[in-house]
Amino acid sequence: MAVDVASWHEDASVSADQLRLMKLAMDEAERARGSTGDNPWVGSVIADAEGRIVARGHTQGPGEDHAEIGALREAVAKGVVLSEATLYSTLEPCSFHGRTPACSRVIVDHRPKLVVVGMRDPHPRVDGEGIRIMRAAGVDVVEGILEAEIRMQLGRWVFEHHLHEPVRRAMALLDAHGPTSVVAEIAAIYAVGEEAAERAVREAESHRAARS
Numbered sequence: 188m189a190v191d192v193a194s195w196h197e198d199a200s201v202s203a204d205q206l207r208l209m210k211l212a213m214d215e216a217e218r219a220r221g222s223t224g225d226n227p228w229v230g231s232v233i234a235d236a237e238g239r240i241v242a243r244g245h246t247q248g249p250g251e252d253h254a255e256i257g258a259l260r261e262a263v264a265k266g267v268v269l270s271e272a273t274l275y276s277t278l279e280p281c282s283f284h285g286r287t288p289a290c291s292r293v294i295v296d297h298r299p300k301l302v303v304v305g306m307r308d309p310h311p312r313v314d315g316e317g318i319r320i321m322r323a324a325g326v327d328v329v330e331g332i333l334e335a336e337i338r339m340q341l342g343r344w345v346f347e348h349h350l351h352e353p354v355r356r357a358m359a360l361l362d363a364h365g366p367t368s369v370v371a372e373i374a375a376i377y378a379v380g381e382e383a384a385e386r387a388v389r390e391a392e393s394h395r396a397a398r399s
């Protein structure tokens with residue numbers, strides 16, 4: 188997917204380095220697409236103080252390393268000083284111990300200088316909790332970097348496993364301006380086909396009908 192980093196947005200608080208490195212994390216994520224089972228295809232890179240990549244990782248199969256753990260493993264093996272390093276992850280690090288330990292807690296154990304997150308994990312058990320765990324432990328976190336692009340990259344996974352997110356978004360669009368163009372908007376936001384988008388919009392419409 189082409190991302191025009193230079194023209195992404197005007198927010199001065201987001202550095203060009205953060206956009207460049209998150210784009211490289213997205214490239215890393217792309218290497219995992221199709222081989223992660225029901226896990227999302229996530230990419231992670233670790234950069235030193237000068238913005239040079241010193242480690243990278245992407246999600247492995249179910250029960251194996253998530254992207255951030257792969258990157259941390261490489262960084263530790265290379266003797267990287269993590270207290271001066273920034274960890275990038277396209278998706279929010281997970282917050283609960285499932286088939287693997289919670290990435291947010293493993294990151295806290297390694298104490299990088301900064302964690303930069305692309306998109307929040309729509310999993311109802313995460314949805315901001317991974318970020319909260321890291322911040323509560325004193326690790327600085329920046330979120331929302333290339334979020335719209337990452338939502339497109341992960342759109343098919345979101346539709347398959349967390350349809351509630353596009354449904355919620357469709358409901359908000361229906362509330363805002365009625366049904367015109369909502370299917371096309373949802374299809375564009377998640378980079379999915381109109382058929383999938385229609386499924387989310389139909390569900391949103393039935394939720395709205397039940398609400399009124």
Ligand SMILES: [Zn+2]
Pocket residue numbers: 253280281288289290291
């Ligand atoms: Zn994880």
